[in-house]
Amino acid sequence: MDSQEKQLRQDLAAAYRLAAMLGWEDTLYTHFSARLPGSGEPRFLINPFGLMFDEVTASNLIVVDANGEIISGDAKYNPAGFTIHSAVHMAREDAHCVIHTHTLAGMAVAACEKGLLNLNQISAEFHNQVGYHDYEGVAFNLEERSRIQASLGNNMALILRNHGLLSVGETVADAFQVMFYLNKACEIQLAAGQMAGLSDIHVIPAKLADYVSGQFKKVAHERHIVWQAWLRKLERLDPSYKD
Template structure:
């Protein structure tokens, strides 16, 4: 492996470890469950980094992450992984060359909206970013069957995120920063929906043409994701700099 590839892998490890730590900080963790992954550089069959099963998100360091191939073999690291996590993440990495990072969560607002018949509603400017960019995948039980990968791929399509019915949320991105940003605001949109629909106040959805317009406007500001990611990293550096170890 070239020195450039080694340096790139180290950066990816640090970014993914940072995502885990930030997720713990934001309360997205679910004890030992859920998982984030990032594809490693290089030619040949894709390989990706994922968390070792058994660590809390708040414990994960860059050096803890393990490397898994598309057959489920651990090719680097001395730990095992969550089998359902392999099914979900390998499905996306196999199908989407642009989805270098995949984030899956079991947050309360995400799971609540994933259980609702109508899914994500167009209630706020934040939700417009997902207008016609959010897929839905029907529940099939715990994702242990590799045959489900094809159906996950079809459900995600070319979208930036996926709502796993009766399960949780999934986001994808060209970078860890992109996928984390998408998850942050998808989860926030779900929080807003729970708040709006849990009161006796009347609420209304944004008109489709306005949702489309706002969605296009927000896509034009995607460069701001990197600014936000760097701000999040500065916060993490102040409180938990060992994520880089």
């Protein structure tokens, strides 16, 4: 294993541990994946099925190719997770990391007809940068991959209707921060709806939301600064993710 793969494994394992800390886990389900560099045909790291997020370590991540064959690791993967993650890795060269969650707020917004609303500057970051994919049942059908790819397009996130959230990034840091704030935007919408009702919510105008989204693009590099802060926090709490 070269140093680049070792670092990628540690970063992905860290993302799992942080997600557990933030309450994003859904027992054994949902997955984070990272594409291995220089692998030609997509090969990616993903969690072995059967482990909770706080049990994932750098060494127990498995490697799977686009055909579903396990390249390394002595555990199986979740077929539905493979369908979704392989679809993105196959279609997007820049999507080195893919994060998929089933959080309460994310699933609530995924069930809303209008999807994510521009309710806050956090929400506005995602204006015209989120795709939507209609629910087709549990993602066991590999034919759905082409439709997932079309729904995601060039966006940095995807709302899987009646299902959950998905984020992509060139690094684990990017995908994790996108998911953190996408989920936060959903939490804001859930709270606002409970307080005012969706019909009485004040929405940021589209033109202003577009401006705010552009402002966030200019500071996207700060995701890596925040990621280092997350890693320091995790190091203080439990550094065993690196094992």
